[in-house]
Amino acid sequence: MKALKSPLAKQLLSNPRTREQLRQVPSSTGETRVVELRNGQTQHYVVRVVPKAA
Amino acid sequence: MNVALPALIAFLCLLPGFIFRSRLKRVESTSLDYSPFGRVVSEGVLWAGALHVVWIASCPAFGYVADLGIALKLLSSNLDVHGKALETVASQIPRIAGYFISLYAGAYLIPSIVRRLISRYRLDRYDSDWSWLFRFNDAPWYYLLTGADFDEDEEPDFIEATAIFNVAGEPYLFKGVLDRFYFKSDGTLDRLVLENTTRRKLNEDKGPRRRRSAAAEGGFSAIEGDSFVIQYDQVVTLNIQYKKIDLASAAGPMPLAAPTDNAAETLT
Numbered sequence: 001m002k003a004l005k006s007p008l009a010k011q012l013l014s015n016p017r018t019r020e021q022l023r024q025v026p027s028s029t030g031e032t033r034v035v036e037l038r039n040g041q042t043q044h045y046v047v048r049v050v051p052k053a054a
Numbered sequence: 055m056n057v058a059l060p061a062l063i064a065f066l067c068l069l070p071g072f073i074f075r076s077r078l079k080r081v082e083s084t085s086l087d088y089s090p091f092g093r094v095v096s097e098g099v100l101w102a103g104a105l106h107v108v109w110i111a112s113c114p115a116f117g118y119v120a121d122l123g124i125a126l127k128l129l130s131s132n133l134d135v136h137g138k139a140l141e142t143v144a145s146q147i148p149r150i151a152g153y154f155i156s157l158y159a160g161a162y163l164i165p166s167i168v169r170r171l172i173s174r175y176r177l178d179r180y181d182s183d184w185s186w187l188f189r190f191n192d193a194p195w196y197y198l199l200t201g202a203d204f205d206e207d208e209e210p211d212f213i214e215a216t217a218i219f220n221v222a223g224e225p226y227l228f229k230g231v232l233d234r235f236y237f238k239s240d241g242t243l244d245r246l247v248l249e250n251t252t253r254r255k256l257n258e259d260k261g262p263r264r265r266r267s268a269a270a271e272g273g274f275s276a277i278e279g280d281s282f283v284i285q286y287d288q289v290v291t292l293n294i295q296y297k298k299i300d301l302a303s304a305a306g307p308m309p310l311a312a313p314t315d316n317a318a319e320t321l322t
Contacts, residue, residue: 003232004201008299009212013231013250022231023252023276033302046302049295050210053180053203 012036012045022047059136067125070161071102080166080190094221098212101161101198109157118149145185195243198294199235210296215248218256218290225256225290229281232294243286251282 005013012018021034032047045046075097110120127139137275143150177184180203190196197203201210213232218225230248238244253275286292 001200001236002234003199004210004213004296004300005231005233006209006211009231012299013212019250020276021273022250025274027073036300043075044302047211047297048300050208050298052294052296053201053205053208 008045060131063125067106068099068102069102070105070157072098072104073158073161074098074101074165077162078169080169080193080196105157105161109153109160113153118151121221153278173202176202176206179205192241194236195237199232201296204296211299212297214295214297215246215284216293216295217284218289219284220290224236225254226253227274228253228277228282228284229278245286246284246313248282248284249280251277253277282285 003044012022015036018034018036022031026032026047026049030049034045034047036043036045072094075094078101089090089148107133110122112118121142124139124142127135128143130136130139140214172188175184178190179185180189180197182188199211201214204210215232216227216229218227220226228248228251232246233249234247236244236247254273254275
């Protein structure tokens with residue numbers, strides 16, 4: 001069965017640069033920052049932990 | 055050859071209920087259903103009854119009237135009554151065959167569609183008004199690892215799994231993005247497939263951290279490869295984290311390992 005993975009996560013994981021950035025240990029605020037270069041433009045993302053739904 | 059015709063008829067009448075039940079349930083066991091026998095039978099008979107009611111009620115729409123008396127006579131032990139009922143059935147074989155073929159097809163297809171709709175509209179979420187009816191209580195891993203319990207707007211983007219393994223007697227921490235998971239035939243978790251995996255020794259928590267590179271911050275080193283398979287039997291503990299990716303302003307702090315392309319250089 002496929003695990004939860006959004007199209008954006010797939011996109012970032014398919015790019016070697018962003019993939020490497022996703023491996024970073026989160027900062028003290030629990031966030032990981034990711035910069036993606038796509039079609040000549042940079043896109044900035046923040047990856048953070050969210051609480052479980054139930 | 056003697057055939058217990060009443061038993062066969064009862065079986066043919068009840069079978070669609072069991073087909074319906076097995077297709078509607080989302081279970082993590084593929085070969086064995088550990089549901090109590092009484093629950094299986096009662097659910098199967100209940101669904102069979104409901105399907106027959108719907109099919110019999112819809113017969114007039116096709117220009118037929120279902121005569122339930124013939125079905126009861128077929129179950130009779132009186133050979134005279136039984137013989138007459140059989141003659142009636144023999145004269146209507148195409149209609150009866152059409153009834154049962156459509157019934158079996160419906161018992162297979164309808165629950166598949168219902169299950170898809172339940173998942174699509176998240177009627178089985180833990181806080182849904184309909185969860186008491188639609189929640190698949192036999193599939194706990196499904197809810198944990200697919201994010202089915204999240205509201206659609208708040209759904210995380212991926213799951214990060216961290217597992218402790220014993221490698222040559224030493225505990226290692228493996229961390230990665232969960233890609234897929236598989237079950238054994240008895241419904242227990244068989245293996246997890248991770249990607250973007252890193253690892254480190256667990257006892258490095260106690261010693262000074264190595265700082266080989268920014269990527270190795272925290273002692274983790276990357277594992278080359280697309281998929282990393284973890285046998286669940288060998289996992290000591292498993293940690294699950296749901297992670298959300300949001301757009302950020304460019305004014306935020308730099309990532310720990312900045313990309314080396316021109317775009318990244320403009321950020322420095």
